[in-house]
Amino acid sequence: MPSDGIELSPDGKILTNEEVIRLATLFVKSGVTKIRLTGGEPTVRKGVEDIIGSLKDLRRFGLKSIGMTSNGLSLHRRPVIAAHIDHSSLDTLDPFKFELITRRRGHDAVLKALHVALNSSLQSVKLNVVVVKGLNDAEVFDFVKMTKDNPLSVRFIEFMPFTGNKWDKKKMVxxxxxxxxxxxxxxxxxxxxxxxxxxxxxxxxPGHAGSFGFISSMSDHFCSSCNRLRITADGQIKVCLFDAKELSLRDEMRAGVSDDDLIQLIGRAVFGKKEKHAGMEDIDVVTNRPMILIGGYPNFGPSLRRKFTNRTSSACLVSQSTVLTVRPWNTSAAIRTAHSLTHLDEQGRASMVDITDKHSTKRIATAVGRIFISPVAYDLVTSTYPTGDHKGSTLTEEEKMKSKARRKGDALTVAQLAAIMGAKKTSDxxxxxxxxxxxxxxxxxxxEVLEEEKSGVRRHxxxxxxxxxxxxxxxxxxxxLTAVSVGLLTVWDMLKAVDGREMEIGGIMVSHKAGGRSGDFEREQGHTISPAI
Known part of the structure; x- marks a missing residue:
């Protein structure tokens, strides 16, 4: 999601269900055997279940496969479509990075959806991961570990340039x-x-239940064998992901053209597809719409030319399985879903939530977090500070650091006061x-002294x-959350003379809330770290 949001698509510009099915029928009758519903996020479209039901009727014309690419956020509420989600999108296993990339929460929901897919009747489940240097490339090994016990295909996708994603060659791995x-x-x-x-x-x-692969559309393109076509939510046909040119099938349909005319129009678009897209050094897609407004991943090749243009050139690559990616996702509907960012207005700009119509109720929230410190710093915090000074005495380097830290006072008391002040200053x-x-x-x-269950390592x-x-x-x-953050930062400041290189703050989260429309909440505590005996 671009940082400044995206321009909303009015409902009148989005293909209706009937228009989606009309196009799908034409493609299937022309040789397409696989249709994928993608996004954005296809599950937020109203009536997506009806679209799937109508696509199933196309099997009599030769359609073999109906797939869907989803981030899985709403899968638990949409059991009818769960059976078709064979591709999931997840670019990080870190919840904080997830929110940074997607501009919304829901990391746990995606992992749960992936688990549901792996335990379903799907023949294969694929996980798409766009790799960006300095953001998630260090997680590649963690994603591959997921294939050890799961029949999962992880697909690492090279970072590709689109409007709003701040593409930089240096970020591409x-x-x-x-x-x-x-x-x-x-x-x-x-x-x-x-x-x-x-x-x-x-x-x-060897020995792993799953596999992993690379979609190298930037460094080693596969244009000669790619057979994808894309229909965007507003009815544009794109014959290549990297080609900004689009042709509106929606406008032609609404102008009353026949199916034969649509076939000829599609044929001209397909036949105009270049042999290959520009290389990484020369690619220029400044005018290409953001990926969230295209959907799918990598591009289309020339395999449909003979069918749509009545040509029999030996250069044509007619495959047994041609894929059509249909993007039924309505941008405006997605931003209005429960997973949208409440602090953005309809143009994607920052906006304070209007609480005028809300009623005042009793509300409580508890947050928790930890700062890991060295045994030396832990001993300093928990011991009684000695009185007097050490003028004239010879101190070791460790004693000098402790003395410097003690001059700041009682670390925990100061941190407690700072946390309370931080809570009161949150709106500032x-x-x-x-x-x-x-x-x-x-x-x-x-x-506390905690022990990691797996390794048995004790940490202060x-x-x-x-x-x-x-x-x-x-x-x-x-x-x-602010209180916890300020309190832990204060501990850091109090102890940095002793432990400045070793400390680590983490695990800050809301553990409990009560009151309000959303109801009460209690976070289940993890079991990876427990108090040592």
């Missing part, structure tokens, strides 16, 4: 580099068979937060827990 990295850790990996006209080159690790720090009268802010900082930390309450029109989760 060539597939060959990723393969070299993986070969170092898995020297016995071997080439896996690819599907006919597949856009990915697949590999597998977070631009779109509403100022709220707080009834109470309770903060505790608890030194200070756990900060903040509970905030108010009688107001909106919740106090942000106040609780």
């Amino acid at each position: 060539p597939s060959s580099d990723l393969l070299e990295r993986l070969s170092t850790r898995y020297p016995n990996l071997e080439r896996a068979p690819d599907e006919l006209n597949d856009t990915a080159r697949s590999w597998r690790i 720090l977070i631009p779109l937060c509403h100022p709220l009268p707080l009834n109470k802010v309770a903060v505790t900082l608890t030194p 930390c200070i756990t900060c827990r903040a509970t905030v309450s108010t009688d107001g029109k909106t919740g106090v989760e942000m106040e609780a």
Whole structure:
């Protein structure tokens, strides 16, 4: 999602269900055997179940496969379409990065949807991962680990340039580099068979249930064998993902053209497809719409030319399986879903939420977080500060650092006061937060020694827990989170003379909330780290 949002598509410009099915029928009767519904996010379109039902009727004309690419956020509410989601999109296993990339929450929901797909009757489940240097390229090994026990095909896609995604050649990681990295850790990996006209080159690790592959559309394109066509939500046909040229089938249909005329129009578009797109050094797609307004992934080749142009050139590559990617996703509908960002207006700009019509209720939120510190710093925090000074005495370097830290005072008391002040100042720090009268802010900082269950490693930390309450029109989760963040940062400042290089802050989250329209919430605590005995 571009950082400044996208221009909304009025409902009148979006293909109706009937128009989608009319086009799909024409393509299937002309040799298309596979249709994929993609996005944006196809599951947010009203009536997508009806579209799927109508596409099933096309099997009598030769349609063999109906697929769907989804981020899986709403899969738990849409069981009818779950059976068709064979591609999932997930670019990171880090919840924070997920929100940064997608501009919304829902990382846990995507993982749950992936689990549902893997346990369904689908013959194959593929996970699309766009790799960006410095953002998620370090997670490649983690994604490959997912193939060990799951019949999953992870597909690493090279970062491609589109309007609004701030593409930079330096951020693009060539597939060959990723393969070299993986070969170092898995020297016995071997080439896996690819599907006919597949856009990915697949590999597998002996003993792994799944596989992984690379879609190298930038560094090593596959134009000669690619057989994709795309129909956008507003009825434009794109014969190549990297070609900004589009032809409106919607306008022709609404002007009353016949099916034969549409076939000829599609044929002209297909026959105009270039032999290959420009190389990475020369590619220019400044005018190409953002990927979220196109849908799907990599591009289309010349396999339909003979069918649509009545030509029999030997250069034509007529495949047994031609893929049509239909994008039924309505942009305006997606932004109005429950997963939309509430602090954006209809143009995607920052906007404070209007709470005028809300009623004041009792609201409580608790947040928690930890700062991991060294045993030396832990001992300093938990021990009684000695009185007197050490003038004239000889101190070791460690004693000098401890002495410097002690001069700041009681670390936990100072951090507790800072956390309370931070909660009260939240609306001054977070631009779109509403100022709220707080009834109470309770903060505790608890030194703990925790043990990681898998490794048995003991780690020293200070756990900060903040509970905030108010009688107001909106919740106090942000106040609780701010309190924890400021409290932990204060501990860092108090201990940096001793532990500046070793400390690590993490795990900041809302653990409990009560009150408001969304109801109560209690986060299940993880079990990877537990208090040591």
